[in-house]
Amino acid sequence: MSINRRTAIAVRSIGVASAAAALALGVAGTALACSIGDFTAAATCDDTTGKTGFSVTDKDGSGTPATVTILDSTGATVVTGSIDHPTAEGVTINLAAAWKPSTTYTVHITAGKPGKKPLVDQDIKGGVTTRDTACEAPAPPASPPASSPASPSATPTTPTAAPTTSAPATTSPAAAVDDTNAPSPAGGTSNLAETGGGSNTGMIAGVAAVLVAAGGGTVFMLRRRNPAGRH
Numbered sequence: 001m002s003i004n005r006r007t008a009i010a011v012r013s014i015g016v017a018s019a020a021a022a023l024a025l026g027v028a029g030t031a032l033a034c035s036i037g038d039f040t041a042a043a044t045c046d047d048t049t050g051k052t053g054f055s056v057t058d059k060d061g062s063g064t065p066a067t068v069t070i071l072d073s074t075g076a077t078v079v080t081g082s083i084d085h086p087t088a089e090g091v092t093i094n095l096a097a098a099w100k101p102s103t104t105y106t107v108h109i110t111a112g113k114p115g116k117k118p119l120v121d122q123d124i125k126g127g128v129t130t131r132d133t134a135c136e137a138p139a140p141p142a143s144p145p146a147s148s149p150a151s152p153s154a155t156p157t158t159p160t161a162a163p164t165t166s167a168p169a170t171t172s173p174a175a176a177v178d179d180t181n182a183p184s185p186a187g188g189t190s191n192l193a194e195t196g197g198g199s200n201t202g203m204i205a206g207v208a209a210v211l212v213a214a215g216g217g218t219v220f221m222l223r224r225r226n227p228a229g230r231h
Contacts, residue, residue, distance in 0.1 A: 034064035050137035053096040061088035066111035
């Protein structure tokens with residue numbers, strides 16, 4: 001084999017090796033290059049405290065620093081943050097910010113070396129859409145009502161009976177004296193009615209006695225006068 005042929009083979013081998021190395025380096029460089037695909041974002045909510053925000057993860061193995069900007073539907077900036085030392089394993093930052101339910105927010109990424117053209121200047125595709133319900137802390141449990149001191153039991157009192165007012169006795173007028181000659185009604189309550197006597201029996205007896213005495217006196221006087229006339 002001539003020297004020229006050996007030299008050609010050697011040069012050819014070196015060229016192939018160099019090309020392979022360049023290709024490997026190119027592939028490695030592409031794999032380590034920062035891209036928008038290295039970034040993911042999500043809305044966060046702490047249901048125990050009601051605090052909200054956004055989390056952004058960067059899995060850029062090249063270590064390119066990046067700036068994160070969250071914008072609302074009007075384009076206004078909600079919050080910003082930075083990832084200074086990303087790794088292939090991923091670095092996550094949490095940005096505290098209030099968000100509205102069922103709302104999509106834009107996540108813009110700017111990555112690159114300071115003073116150089118950014119390697120990434122894009123929005124994460126689809127942005128971040130918050131959940132349908134608001135993030136609220138649970139209401140504290142209601143405290144039991146304070147127990148009030150027991151009030152002294154009232155001594156039961158016996159109700160006093162209202163004094164009864166007796167109606168004044170009504171005095172009925174004296175019954176009119178019945179006619180002595182009127183027959184007593186049958187079935188009366190008086191015992192005298194049962195024996196035939198009336199209520200004026202005493203008066204009648206007295207009058208009769210007076211009449212008898214007067215008659216006897218008259219007879220006595222007439223008898224005394226008659227003997228005197230005979231003499």
